[in-house]
Amino acid sequence: MQAALAAAACVGLPPCAAQPPLSDTALLAATCATCHGPGGRPPAGGASIPALRGQHAARLLRRLQALQEHRDPSATVMPQLLQGLDEAQLRALAQWFSRPGPR
Numbered sequence: 501m502q503a504a505l506a507a508a509a510c511v512g513l514p515p516c517a518a519q520p521p522l523s524d525t526a527l528l529a530a531t532c533a534t535c536h537g538p539g540g541r542p543p544a545g546g547a548s549i550p551a552l553r554g555q556h557a558a559r560l561l562r563r564l565q566a567l568q569e570h571r572d573p574s575a576t577v578m579p580q581l582l583q584g585l586d587e588a589q590l591r592a593l594a595q596w597f598s599r600p601g602p603r
């Protein structure tokens with residue numbers, strides 16, 4: 501499936517055929533961009549959605565776990581979105597957004 505996605509994205513673009521397929525974490529993190537912005541930085545004026553990029557991995561992981569386990573009473577969409585992710589995926593996402601990253 502990953503290969504299929506990479507191949508689909510590469511149609512007509514010869515240089516990208518040589519690139520390695522996106523990692524699972526990159527694909528997962530891309531789904532967060534809808535709200536948290538490309539690369540984990542919400543667009544300016546994106547009011548109530550917190551920036552993820554550059555936060556400490558340990559803090560991000562604690563927040564993800566609290567949200568997933570319904571321990572944050574102010575949460576809205578995140579508890580639902582995190583259902584079905586395992587701890588390894590939460591850790592990988594926390595690491596991913598803690599790095600300086602693209603953009």
Ligand code: HEC
Pocket residue numbers: 528529531532533534535536548549550551552560563564574575576577578579581593
């Ligand atoms: C539908 C929009 C939406 C999507 C998609 C989304 N988020 Fe969120 N996120 C929010 C909102 C809104 C909050 C504030 C908490 C709440 O209301 O649930 C939040 C809060 C968070 C927080 C807490 C940040 C902090 O500083 O306390 C983390 C961490 C987080 N999201 C990670 C992610 C990750 C990782 C993904 C992708 C797997 C993701 N989010 C996808 C909307 C979204």
